[in-house]
Amino acid sequence: MGFKVAFLGLGVMGYPMAGHLVKAGHEVTVYNRSAAKAEKWVAQHGGKMAATPEKAAAGQDFVFACVGNDDDLRQICTGINGAFHGMKPGAVFIDHTTASAKIAREMFEQAKDAGFGFIDAPVSGGQAGAENGQLTVMCGGTHGDFEQSKDVIAAFAKAVTLMGESGSGQLTKMVNQVCIAGLLQGLSEALKFGMNAGLDVNKALDVIGKGAAQSWQMDNRGKTMVEGKFDFGFAVDWMRKDLSLVLEEARRNGSQLPVTALVDQFYAEVQGMGGQRWDTSSLIKRL
Template identity: 80%
Template sequence: MGFKVAFLGLGVMGYPMARHLAKAGHEVTVYNRTAAKAEQWVADHGGKMAHTPQEAAQDQDFVFCCVGNDDDLREVCTGAQGAFHGLKKGAIFVDNTTASAKIARELNAKALELGAHFIDAPVSGGQAGAENGQLTVMCGGNEEAFNKARDVIACFAKAVTLMGESGCGQLTKMMNQICIGGLLQALSESLKFGMNAGLDVEKALGVISKGAAQSWQMENRGHTMVADKFDFGFAVDWMRKDFSLVLEEGRRNGSQLPVTALVDQFYAEVQAMGGGRWDTSSLIKRL
């Protein structure tokens, strides 16, 4: 039996994530800041469209959200027409935005005051993972609420894991982004080195991807980097936003992040080249 579910934010990630919820048999109400996107989603997949986050959240069992940053999230949750004004007691708000651990804790506290629950649940897997329902979801929040939400989240995920209390999902996503930045810079340097050495780089990728250097980025982005293609959804602008969260948290908890700080500067150079909307593998364009 399906649940009553709302989805707030129908970007490149949210649009297919909401589709998987509907496909699984849940009754889905969607909201998007640009109403035409929500109208198109309903035309494509059925369900209902709401004109405000508050309207979308009313009488829902679960409310999912995937927006841009802390400010967007705060507005869609607690703004004048925010979803929290429509949450019923016992509802579970699942936030798939990549945001700060600080705002996750803030919104968790507000949800509890309303008799509801908040789970920070950022995702990894990119646009392809969202389209194919194969995202990895890292969660922070109350264990009982997580257990109720896990199977619903799993509609668009291959792995859903509770990492700890509120904010722990976001902190785990920061670890994820640190790894991706470093891997992509190393992959960029490796590919350019091979080109400069006169190697058949495609052939070389086929060899080194079978050994200890193998990574998801190598398997999925190496060949497209060689082909100068950078249109795979997760933009440099968003990675820089994520890195700002990482570096701020690192300052707070005393972590040394020299590689992340350097790659962040390299992404700033890519932005200056006009590549703000290129995918994160575009680091090679600097070289």
């Protein structure tokens, strides 16, 4: 059975995610800060567009969002013409923004007071995962809201998991980003070492990719790193935003993340080289 849903934010992730909701049989209304992007989406997928988040959310069973940061999320939720002003009791707001656990908990409490649900549900899988409907979604919120929402989220996901109470989805995404940052720095150093040693590094990747060093990053980014191709995937600017959330949370909970802090500074160097929009695998450019 299809539901009435809204999707707020049609960036590189949100645009295809909203499209998958249409393919799954849901009635979709979209909102985007740039109306031209919403018009393009409607022309491609059908559905409707709304002039404000509040109008998009009015009467919907589920409201999805995928925006830039904490401030963007707060604005589309509770700002002037924000979605929370239009949501009906019993609906669920599902936030796919990579944001802080603090804002997730703040929005959860405001939603609860207003009589509807809120799930923080950041994703992993990048643009390709969004386009192919193969994202991994890590959720924080109540069991009831999750059970109500999981089958709808599955329209663009290969895995949807409740990690715990509100904020747990964002904390899990932070774990994810710490892993990626460290893996990519190690892969960058290994590839540059292999080049300097005169190895056929593509052949080396084929060999070690069958052993204990194998990773998604090696399989999907190793050979493009060797070729110097970085015009795709998850941008350095976005990773630095995510790592700033990680390091802030680490200061709060007493975690020591020396490698992550160092790699964050390496990414700052890549930005200084003009690589703000290069893929995160561009760490090798420093070397």
